[in-house]
Amino acid sequence: MRVLETRGLGIRFGGLRAVQELDLFLDQGELVALIGPNGAGKTTVFNMLTGVYKPTEGEIRFFGERIDGMSPYALTRKGIARTFQNIRLFQQLSVLDNVRIAHQVNTHHTFIDSILRLPRFGREERRMLEESRALLETMGLLAVADEAARNLSYGQQRRLEIARALATHPKLLLLDEPAAGMNPRETHELMEMIERVRKTFGMTILLIEHDMSLVMNISERIYVLDHGVLIAHGGPEDVRKNPRVIEAYLGEAAEDALA
Amino acid sequence: MVNRRKALITGLLLLIGYAVVQLMLSMGLIDPFYENMLMNIGINIMLAVSLHLIIGVTGQFSIGHAGFLAVGAYVSAVLTTKLDQPFLPAILAAGVAAALFGILVGVPTLRLRGDYLAIATLGFGEIVRITLYNIDYVGGAAGMQVRHLTNWTYLYIAVIVMIIVIANLTNSAHGRALLAIREDEVAAEAMGVNTTYYKVLAFAVGAFFAGIAGAMYAHQFYVIQPVAFGFLKSFEILVIVVLGGIGSLSGAILAATLLSLVNIYLQAFPETRMILYSLVLILVMLYRPQGLMGNREITDLLKRRLGKEA
Numbered sequence A: 001m002r003v004l005e006t007r008g009l010g011i012r013f014g015g016l017r018a019v020q021e022l023d024l025f026l027d028q029g030e031l032v033a034l035i036g037p038n039g040a041g042k043t044t045v046f047n048m049l050t051g052v053y054k055p056t057e058g059e060i061r062f063f064g065e066r067i068d069g070m071s072p073y074a075l076t077r078k079g080i081a082r083t084f085q086n087i088r089l090f091q092q093l094s095v096l097d098n099v100r101i102a103h104q105v106n107t108h109h110t111f112i113d114s115i116l117r118l119p120r121f122g123r124e125e126r127r128m129l130e131e132s133r134a135l136l137e138t139m140g141l142l143a144v145a146d147e148a149a150r151n152l153s154y155g156q157q158r159r160l161e162i163a164r165a166l167a168t169h170p171k172l173l174l175l176d177e178p179a180a181g182m183n184p185r186e187t188h189e190l191m192e193m194i195e196r197v198r199k200t201f202g203m204t205i206l207l208i209e210h211d212m213s214l215v216m217n218i219s220e221r222i223y224v225l226d227h228g229v230l231i232a233h234g235g236p237e238d239v240r241k242n243p244r245v246i247e248a249y250l251g252e253a254a255e256d257a258l259a
Numbered sequence B: 001m002v003n004r005r006k007a008l009i010t011g012l013l014l015l016i017g018y019a020v021v022q023l024m025l026s027m028g029l030i031d032p033f034y035e036n037m038l039m040n041i042g043i044n045i046m047l048a049v050s051l052h053l054i055i056g057v058t059g060q061f062s063i064g065h066a067g068f069l070a071v072g073a074y075v076s077a078v079l080t081t082k083l084d085q086p087f088l089p090a091i092l093a094a095g096v097a098a099a100l101f102g103i104l105v106g107v108p109t110l111r112l113r114g115d116y117l118a119i120a121t122l123g124f125g126e127i128v129r130i131t132l133y134n135i136d137y138v139g140g141a142a143g144m145q146v147r148h149l150t151n152w153t154y155l156y157i158a159v160i161v162m163i164i165v166i167a168n169l170t171n172s173a174h175g176r177a178l179l180a181i182r183e184d185e186v187a188a189e190a191m192g193v194n195t196t197y198y199k200v201l202a203f204a205v206g207a208f209f210a211g212i213a214g215a216m217y218a219h220q221f222y223v224i225q226p227v228a229f230g231f232l233k234s235f236e237i238l239v240i241v242v243l244g245g246i247g248s249l250s251g252a253i254l255a256a257t258l259l260s261l262v263n264i265y266l267q268a269f270p271e272t273r274m275i276l277y278s279l280v281l282i283l284v285m286l287y288r289p290q291g292l293m294g295n296r297e298i299t300d301l302l303k304r305r306l307g308k309e310a
């Protein structure tokens, strides 16, 4: 089943065409990577898919339904969850509360129930608490459940970002450079965990990664973006050999060397 | 059921607290000076805790709180004094009217953050004051005579109800949504929090209780004038919230009590009061930016102490 599909998707920031003419799709249960050099437009694609930016061209369909132009919270409720490249946790709140906030997407008690502490309030809060703890357990964060999020190590914060996204019960999970800043061991563990999440929850995942080699093993298909343009799409082997991809990454290496 | 027992004990203590003061009042053991002081503390607690919901919990920097106070004061005063309505419906009407203004302010200011929001809410407060100034029906600059109807019972119930509502709201999924907005609005939206709805909710509930405080205020001090609801009043409430510790409900109560006490003794020198507030604000910023309580609650401290003993 087609989970996500974009046609001719694009956005302009003044004169800059940050993304243009992007056709992209994901089928149920797939793990697909979106890669590209710095400033290619990867995060911008996520921001359009999650309603943070309104596309100026093209359309986005989620299970066949047009979703472009919808607000972020509504899209989360529809089943699209994301993590942020530049970690955006609720820093002063506890790890548990970070996850519980995401769980509240699925609560049904009104604020009147909360104020009067009606039975429904107790039931729902207990359910949220149990689900949140179970999720923290899966992500290896239960031991730090009562810590403030800002006190976590960098790797733990990245995992909490994923836990929080999962707590919204997504059908599609968007991960923006989840391994950024991690050491090789942490990265390896993370990739294993992503595989596990995908299997346990039967999740469809779109993964942004800067480093091409990282995603070669775990993704079924890869989209390569450069300067907002899709320059390659296919299985890992095809993409690796694609001359335009090599050129884009070589260009970047050259820029890095010059800098 | 530890919780039920705790609620029962708290309820009993609250009842005893009420009864003792009520008894002393009716036996004439509390002279009018101290009674006035008590009322002042209660009203300031209402103002501080209702602003705490908007600033401390939801993170919306609003400095026009006196505007809601004024709406509540005038609406209730017109109802009781001009239209001869009983006090209780006037109190509720004051809350509802102020809540409507809260929504009115909340909606257009949704797009504004930080400084811009502060300026917009400040503008709202000033518009209310200047409008009242120009309405002859409510006495213009000279203000309105209001009957004395506020008493210990009304105020006590109002304060307790407000604290229960705001504490219960904060400690629920809805309160966590408000906290999420304070922490990171973009992330809150991404987690499915309808930030528009919750910001307006915070403004509406906060304004509602400020409006009720307005009804209590109007019917305690015999006369209301626009000049009493200017920026300085908003500033005073803000200072209380900052002093208590942004994000702490018990801090707001503590600071409201403290500043009201200090205030009483400075009543004869209004200028000194403003200097004092500014000084308090500067000192807090310099030496204790997290305020008296930080973002903790008194109950947290008690828990810690009990935890250690156990």
Ligand SMILES: Nc1ncnc2c1ncn2[C@@H]1O[C@H](COP(=O)(O)OP(=O)(O)OP(=O)(O)O)[C@@H](O)[C@H]1O
Pocket: A013, A016, A018, A036, A037, A038, A039, A040, A041, A042, A043, A044, A045, A085, A210
């Ligand atoms: N809100 C915005 N306003 C103007 N320009 C923007 C905006 N958001 C992104 N851009 C521009 O769009 C381009 C793509 O940025 P984007 O963040 O999507 O890149 P990226 O592929 O995620 O890069 P990185 O690997 O560094 O994260 C950049 O040139 C960026 O400056």
Ligand SMILES: [Mg+2]
Pocket: A042, A043, A044, A085
């Ligand atoms: Mg990016």
